[in-house]
Amino acid sequence: MLRPVLQYPDPLLSKPCEPVGAIDDGIRALVADMLDTLSTVGGVGIAAPQIGVLKRVVIIDVSLEKEQEDAPQDFRVFINPVVTVLDPRPHEENEGCLSVPDLRAKVKRPRLVALDGIDLDGNPVHIEGGGYYGACMQHETDHLDGKLFLDHLSFLKRSLYDKKMRKGRK
Ligand code: NI
Numbered sequence: 390m391l392r393p394v395l396q397y398p399d400p401l402l403s404k405p406c407e408p409v410g411a412i413d414d415g416i417r418a419l420v421a422d423m424l425d426t427l428s429t430v431g432g433v434g435i436a437a438p439q440i441g442v443l444k445r446v447v448i449i450d451v452s453l454e455k456e457q458e459d460a461p462q463d464f465r466v467f468i469n470p471v472v473t474v475l476d477p478r479p480h481e482e483n484e485g486c487l488s489v490p491d492l493r494a495k496v497k498r499p500r501l502v503a504l505d506g507i508d509l510d511g512n513p514v515h516i517e518g519g520g521y522y523g524a525c526m527q528h529e530t531d532h533l534d535g536k537l538f539l540d541h542l543s544f545l546k547r548s549l550y551d552k553k554m555r556k557g558r559k
Pocket of ligand 1: 486487
């Protein structure tokens with residue numbers, strides 16, 4: 390089912406998420422909704438809090454690994470994902486977010502990372518990479534800690550955006 394994507398400054402987007410215990414029907418329904426929403430609104434990844442559920446679940450388009458724009462999207466589920474930094478040297482990518490409309494900005498993050506989690510069958514899933522792919526893994530996992538890519542921007546850039554969004558809501 391398509392769910393509305395929460396948008397900044399919705400307070401749920403800045404809350405830490407709970408780890409998933411048992412993979413039950415609730416989690417399966419959550420993942421189905423995340424997939425429906427992501428494929429409808431378009432994007433390379435989504436985190437559960439973006440549809441208002443504070444659980445540690447993300448979906449990532451693993452076709453990004455190929456670094457080919459025409460590669461068909463291939464969404465993979467990561468439950469309780471953990472990022473491990475493999476190369477801490479800073480690398481900059483232009484990021485955007487379904488929950489942060491009308492803004493793309495350069496964000497510096499560690500260059501190479503791994504992402505580990507489990508899938509809906511409880512099997513371990515592991516991916517690693519850098520560039521836009523690595524940034525995406527870090528961006529989506531950040532959501533589970535209540536962090537948006539805005540939190541990586543300078544105070545000035547962030548306050549400008551903040552002002553614009555709060556004004557637009559009135
Ligand atoms: Ni995002």
